[in-house]
Amino acid sequence: MSSDPVDNPQAIAIEQLERFGLSAYAARTFVALASLGTGTARDVSQVSEVPRTRVYDAIDELHDRGLVDVLQSSPKQFWATSAETASRTFEHELQHRTDLLRTALSELEPIERRVEQHGVWTVEGQPAVTERVLDFFASADDEIVYMTVEELLTEDLIEGLGEAAERGVSIKLAGVSTEVQKRIQDEIPGARMFESLWVWSDTSAGRVMMIDGQKTLASALVNGADASPSDPRSETAIWGEGDTNSLVVVLRAIFTWRLDTALSE
Amino acid sequence: MSSDPVDNPQAIAIEQLERFGLSAYAARTFVALASLGTGTARDVSQVSEVPRTRVYDAIDELHDRGLVDVLQSSPKQFWATSAETASRTFEHELQHRTDLLRTALSELEPIERRVEQHGVWTVEGQPAVTERVLDFFASADDEIVYMTVEELLTEDLIEGLGEAAERGVSIKLAGVSTEVQKRIQDEIPGARMFESLWVWSDTSAGRVMMIDGQKTLASALVNGADASPSDPRSETAIWGEGDTNSLVVVLRAIFTWRLDTALSE
DNA sequence: TTGAATAGTCACCCGTTTAATCACAAAAAG
DNA sequence: CTTTTTGTGATTAAACGGGTGACTATTCAA
Numbered sequence: 001m002s003s004d005p006v007d008n009p010q011a012i013a014i015e016q017l018e019r020f021g022l023s024a025y026a027a028r029t030f031v032a033l034a035s036l037g038t039g040t041a042r043d044v045s046q047v048s049e050v051p052r053t054r055v056y057d058a059i060d061e062l063h064d065r066g067l068v069d070v071l072q073s074s075p076k077q078f079w080a081t082s083a084e085t086a087s088r089t090f091e092h093e094l095q096h097r098t099d100l101l102r103t104a105l106s107e108l109e110p111i112e113r114r115v116e117q118h119g120v121w122t123v124e125g126q127p128a129v130t131e132r133v134l135d136f137f138a139s140a141d142d143e144i145v146y147m148t149v150e151e152l153l154t155e156d157l158i159e160g161l162g163e164a165a166e167r168g169v170s171i172k173l174a175g176v177s178t179e180v181q182k183r184i185q186d187e188i189p190g191a192r193m194f195e196s197l198w199v200w201s202d203t204s205a206g207r208v209m210m211i212d213g214q215k216t217l218a219s220a221l222v223n224g225a226d227a228s229p230s231d232p233r234s235e236t237a238i239w240g241e242g243d244t245n246s247l248v249v250v251l252r253a254i255f256t257w258r259l260d261t262a263l264s265e
Numbered sequence: 266m267s268s269d270p271v272d273n274p275q276a277i278a279i280e281q282l283e284r285f286g287l288s289a290y291a292a293r294t295f296v297a298l299a300s301l302g303t304g305t306a307r308d309v310s311q312v313s314e315v316p317r318t319r320v321y322d323a324i325d326e327l328h329d330r331g332l333v334d335v336l337q338s339s340p341k342q343f344w345a346t347s348a349e350t351a352s353r354t355f356e357h358e359l360q361h362r363t364d365l366l367r368t369a370l371s372e373l374e375p376i377e378r379r380v381e382q383h384g385v386w387t388v389e390g391q392p393a394v395t396e397r398v399l400d401f402f403a404s405a406d407d408e409i410v411y412m413t414v415e416e417l418l419t420e421d422l423i424e425g426l427g428e429a430a431e432r433g434v435s436i437k438l439a440g441v442s443t444e445v446q447k448r449i450q451d452e453i454p455g456a457r458m459f460e461s462l463w464v465w466s467d468t469s470a471g472r473v474m475m476i477d478g479q480k481t482l483a484s485a486l487v488n489g490a491d492a493s494p495s496d497p498r499s500e501t502a503i504w505g506e507g508d509t510n511s512l513v514v515v516l517r518a519i520f521t522w523r524l525d526t527a528l529s530e
Numbered sequence: 531t532t533g534a535a536t537a538g539t540c541a542c543c544c545g546t547t548t549a550a551t552c553a554c555a556a557a558a559a560g
Numbered sequence: 561c562t563t564t565t566t567g568t569g570a571t572t573a574a575a576c577g578g579g580t581g582a583c584t585a586t587t588c589a590a
Contacts, residue, residue: 009368009369009370009372009373010369010373012365012366012368012369013366013369013370013373016362016363016365016366016369017366019286019362020362020366021284023548023549024548024549025548025549025550031370031373034370034373034374035373035374035375036375037374037375037378037379038378038379038380038381040566041566041567042565042566051549051550051551052566052567053550053551053552053566053567053568053569054549054550054551056566056567056568063387063389064389064390065390065393066388066389066390066392066393066394066396067393069386069387069388069397069504070386070387071381071384071385071386071387072384072385072387073384074556074557074558074565074566074567075558075565075566075567076566076567077381077384079380079381079386081396081397081400082374082378082400083367083370083371083374084367084371085396085400086366086370087363087366087367087370088396089392089393089396090363090366091360091363092392093392094359094363095356097281097284097285098281098352098355098356098359100277100281101277101278101281101282101285101351101352101355102348102349102352103274103277104274104275104277104278104281105274105278105296105299105348105351105352106348106349107274108274108275108278108296108299108300109299109300109302109347109348110300110301110302113302113303113347114302114303115303115344116303116336116342116344119336119337119338119342120336120337121334121335121336121344122328122334122335122336122337123331123334124328124329124331125329125330125331127331127354127357127358128330128331128332128354129331131331131346131350131353131354132334132346135346135347135350239334288577288578289577289578290577290578290579305537306537306538307536307537315578316578316579316580317537317538318537318538318539318540318579318580318581319578319579319580321537321538321539339536339537339538339585339586339587340536340537340538340586340587341537341538
C-alpha cells in the first residue's frame with residue numbers, strides 16, 4: 001500500500017517534470033540530483049539509473065532551463081536548485097505561457113458565438129463541469145436555480161453565486177445541509193433555499209441548474225460509492241440552451257412546478 | 266514582417282497547447298474550433314488541415330481535458346470553451362501540478378546542502394541568474410553588495426533587497442542611474458549607493474555581487490548590442506561560495522578596496 | 531425504397547523522436 | 561607508464577504520433 005510506486009515523491013516528481021516538457025533522462029537526473037544536492041555524473045547515474053554517458057545531455061537540458069548549475073572541473077560537478085527555486089521557475093514559465101495562450105486565443109475568438117438551440121451538449125470531468133457552471137452563473141441576468149450535492153458546492157461556485165447576486169440576480173438553491181444553508185445566507189443574503197426534488201444523498205446525482213429559464217445543466221457522478229473520492233474525472237454533465245431546447249423545456253417544467261410549491265410557504 | 270508565421274495568434278496558440286501536453290492534432294483542432302465557436306468534424310478539418318478522420322480522436326482528447334463539449338447528433342457538433350475558460354483550465358491544472366512537484370521535491374531534498382568551496386559554478390539564462398541572486402539575497406545575514414546594469418534591476422530584485430534590508434542587512438548598490446537611485450532610497454531607506462568600478466553601460470557586463478563577504482556572483486550579457494533585447498537567454502553567470510573560494514577572494518578584494526574609497530566620502 | 535454522399539470507426543504504415551548501447555579519446559589516478 | 565575514470569560522439573532500437581485508406585453506418589434525395 002504505502003510502497004505503491006506511484007505514491008513516492010520520486011515518482012511524482014519525475015512524472016511532473018516529464019509532463020512539464022523534460023525528457024525522461026532529464027527528469028530522473030534532476031530528481032536524483034535534488035536528493036543528492038550536489039554530485040558527479042557517476043553519482044547521478046547510480047541513484048537515477050540513467051546511463052552515465054547520457055547524464056551529460058540531461059544536465060545540458062537542465063542547465064539550459066536554469067535548474068542545474070555546473071562546476072567545470074574533472075569530474076564535472078552538478079548542483080540542483082532547491083525544491084522551492086525549481087518550482088518557482090516552473091511557475092513563472094508556465095504563468096508566462098498561459099498568458100501567451102490566453103492572448104492568442106482571444107485574438108482569434110469569433111465575435112458572436114451562437115449555440116445550437118436544439119441539442120444537448122456533454123461535458124466530461126468535474127473541473128470542466130465546474131467551469132461550465134461558472135460560465136453560466138456569470139451570464140445570468142435574472143435568476144439562478146441551482147441544486148447540488150454538497151461536495152460539489154465548492155468555494156469558487158459560492159463566489160460565482162455571490163457575484164451574480166450582487167448584479168441583482170435572484171438565487172434559488174437546493175440540496176445543501178442546514179449548516180451550509182446558514183453560511184450561504186450570510187454570504188449571499190438574497191439567496192432563497194428550497195428542498196431537493198428527491199432523495200439526493202445516496203444517488204449518483206450531481207447537480208441540476210437553470211439560468212434565466214433558458215439555460216440548463218444536469219450532471220451525474222459516474223463512479224459508484226466505492227470509487228476513490230479524490231478522482232475528479234467522475235462527473236458527466238449535459239447542458240442545453242434556448243427557449244425550445246428539449247432539456248431546457250423539461251427542467252423548466254420541473255423547476256417551475258417545484259419552485260411554486262416549495263417557495264410559496 | 267507582420268506576416269511572420271511564428272507571430273500570428275494561431276501559431277502561438279498551437280505551440281503553447283502542444284507544449285502543455287496536447288497532441289498536434291488536438292492543438293490544431295482546438296484552435297480551429299476556437300475561431301469557429303462551433304463546428305463539425307468537416308468544418309474543423311477544413312480550417313485546421315487535420316485529416317477529417319482524425320478530428321474525432323483529437324476531440325476525444327480535448328473533451329477529456331474539458332476544453333470541448335460534444336453534441337451527440339449526426340453529424341456530431343463540437344463546441345470550444347471560451348479563450349478565458351480554456352486558459353483558466355490550464356492555469357488551474359498547471360498550478361495544481363507545480364504544487365505536486367513542489368511537495369514531492371521538498372520531501373526528497375537533503376537536509377544540509379554543502380556546496381563545493383573551491384569551484385566556480387555556472388548558471389545559464391537571465392531568469393535562472395535572477396533566481397540565484399534572489400536566493401543569495403534571501404540568505405544574507407549581514408551585507409549585500411550589488412552592482413548591476415539597470416535593465417537587470419527588476420521589480421522582484423528590489424523586493425528581495427527590501428526584505429533583506431528589513432532583516433537588518435546593510436545594502437550597498439551601484440550601477441543605477443540617479444533617478445532610480447532616488448526610487449531605491451524611497452523603498453529601501455537603509456541602502457547606500459556607490460559608483461561603478463568601470464564604465465558600465467557599453468560593455469557586456471551584467472551584474473556583480475557579494476553576500477556577507479563569502480558568496481559572490483558575476484554575470485555577463487553574452488549577446489552583442491545588436492541582439493534582440495527581449496531574448497532572456499543571453500545572460501551567463503558564475504558564482505562561488507566560501508571563505509577561500511577563488512572568485513570570492515578576488516571580488517572581495519576589489520569590493521573592499523572600492524567600497525573603502527567610494528563610501529567614505 | 532434505394533442509391534449516392536456524408537459521417538464515423540478502425541487498423542495500418544512510416545517517419546521522427548528518444549531511450550539505450552557502444553566505441554573511442556582525453557584526463558586522472560596509482 | 562599503465563589503468564581507471566571521465567567525457568563526447570556515433571549508432572541502434574523501440575515507442576510514439578502523424579498521416580492515409582479501408583470499411584461500416586448514417587443521412588439525404590431521388
